[in-house]
Amino acid sequence: xxxxxxxxxxxxxxxxxxxxxxxxxxxxxxxxxxxxxxxxxxxxxxxxxxxxxxxxxxxxxxxxxxxxxxxxxxxxxxxxxxxxxxxxxxxxxxxxxxxxxxxxxxxxxxxxxxxxxxxxxxxxxxxxxxxxxxxxxxxxxxxxxxxxxxxxxxxxxxxxxxxxxxxxxxxxxxxxxxxxxxxxxxxxxxxxxxxxxxxxxxxxxxxxxxxxxxxxxxxxxxxxxxxxxxxxxxxxxxxxxxxxxxxxxxxxxxxxxxxxxxxxxxxxxxxxxxxxxxxxxxxxxxxxxxxxxxxxxxxxxxxxxxxxxxxxxxxxxxxxxxxxxxxxxxxxxxxxxxxxxxxxxxxxxxxxxxxxxxxxxxxxxxxxxxxxxxxxxxxxxx
Amino acid sequence: xxxxxxxxxxxxxxxxxxxxxxxxxxxxxxxxxxxxxxxxxxxxxxxxxxxxxxxxxxxxxxxxxxxxxxxxxxxxxxxxxxxxxxxxxxxxxxxxxxxxxxxxxxxxxx
Numbered sequence: 001x002x003x004x005x006x007x008x009x010x011x012x013x014x015x016x017x018x019x020x021x022x023x024x025x026x027x028x029x030x031x032x033x034x035x036x037x038x039x040x041x042x043x044x045x046x047x048x049x050x051x052x053x054x055x056x057x058x059x060x061x062x063x064x065x066x067x068x069x070x071x072x073x074x075x076x077x078x079x080x081x082x083x084x085x086x087x088x089x090x091x092x093x094x095x096x097x098x099x100x101x102x103x104x105x106x107x108x109x110x111x112x113x114x115x116x117x118x119x120x121x122x123x124x125x126x127x128x129x130x131x132x133x134x135x136x137x138x139x140x141x142x143x144x145x146x147x148x149x150x151x152x153x154x155x156x157x158x159x160x161x162x163x164x165x166x167x168x169x170x171x172x173x174x175x176x177x178x179x180x181x182x183x184x185x186x187x188x189x190x191x192x193x194x195x196x197x198x199x200x201x202x203x204x205x206x207x208x209x210x211x212x213x214x215x216x217x218x219x220x221x222x223x224x225x226x227x228x229x230x231x232x233x234x235x236x237x238x239x240x241x242x243x244x245x246x247x248x249x250x251x252x253x254x255x256x257x258x259x260x261x262x263x264x265x266x267x268x269x270x271x272x273x274x275x276x277x278x279x280x281x282x283x284x285x286x287x288x289x290x291x292x293x294x295x296x297x298x299x300x301x302x303x304x305x306x307x308x309x310x311x312x313x314x315x316x317x318x319x320x321x322x323x324x325x326x327x328x329x330x331x332x333x334x335x336x337x338x339x340x341x342x343x344x345x346x347x348x349x350x351x352x353x354x355x356x357x358x359x360x361x362x363x364x365x366x367x368x369x370x371x372x373x374x375x376x377x378x379x380x381x382x
Numbered sequence: 383x384x385x386x387x388x389x390x391x392x393x394x395x396x397x398x399x400x401x402x403x404x405x406x407x408x409x410x411x412x413x414x415x416x417x418x419x420x421x422x423x424x425x426x427x428x429x430x431x432x433x434x435x436x437x438x439x440x441x442x443x444x445x446x447x448x449x450x451x452x453x454x455x456x457x458x459x460x461x462x463x464x465x466x467x468x469x470x471x472x473x474x475x476x477x478x479x480x481x482x483x484x485x486x487x488x489x490x491x492x
Contacts, residue, residue: 007394054428054432055435059437163426228438232439298405302408302409310415
């Protein structure tokens, strides 16, 4: 399974096993920290990009001097549906209210539009006086009731929880009967908070915007999916800049590792001299050193990257969101996709492992043309 | 009776097998996490996004809420209709209502 050179190189490592072990552990920790710092923003960005493709093409809100105002459902839907390019229009009933531990987003749900796949995930949809809550919604003292405060203060019965794995979007949601939602946020009957509009092709989002806005008899404001993706990307680019600052200590650790490894390797010049005196060629010694370093670096890198993966992509990893996103209450469970992870893994490997391995070759290169007697005598000087 | 080998080369071979196993297990964990974890959760999340017509993710804590005091409690945050810098789009570009001319009037802006 292993050739003599590989076994010999590992035996050489066992001459100082504690030193090799400590070096391996240090490298593992450094790779794990750097890998996590680089993987997390990338994973969140990529996952959000994928998920945002399922969001409505355009959100249209009625604007007024004070901000936004409710829209009459029948008129608004009729106007929007008449715009060429619009595939579907859905009025949304939602708003922000105060919960036991901060603000929550309430959504009025229509039972008739629920798909079968979705219905299978819940025991039942909320009737009047009942709510279904997201994973991050704390119910306060009682687990069965939730007190919400909007235009009026009301207590609702909690009948179910949304799946934890949908936390990226449903963490703070409270689903309730549409009439309950209207009452809670002060929305008149037959009015909606805004409209969710879908178009057939992404390019149409911008193309129909002016027609859509002009067709309404009152001022409206639109946000397209592409703008939303742009905002999300911009936000995460800023996050990445902060992570770059956190990477600096990891790079310092790398410099220290390289320095220690170089010094350690230079201390072995006498060993290499003895090998050469016994007939080893420079090529043999290069291969020997390569194996020697690989036997420490490869397992360390593999375990370090594995730790990063567990922290970032592990099912439901929540504390990272707490750490990176600053959640003050229950952090969302993160289920992130691994797109782009290979690039980050290669980056980490190149950044951490290659310099460490390269640092071991310095004595070999210096010893290629050096006098063997001089190399052996180095032992006396140390 | 044969005594156990004390040869360091044998020990080294066992050591090599051990670190190979550790590496293989680590790579297997990476592969499993890459292949299995996200697919189901992403699909479920997408179904919910479509049903509820959600527009922005929940993972950025709102903290900054723009309440519309003139309108009885309906509040706007970044969650559903992001009231954020519009990345090169000004509000005027999107708001035409009052600026749209009545029939026969001159438009205020083009």
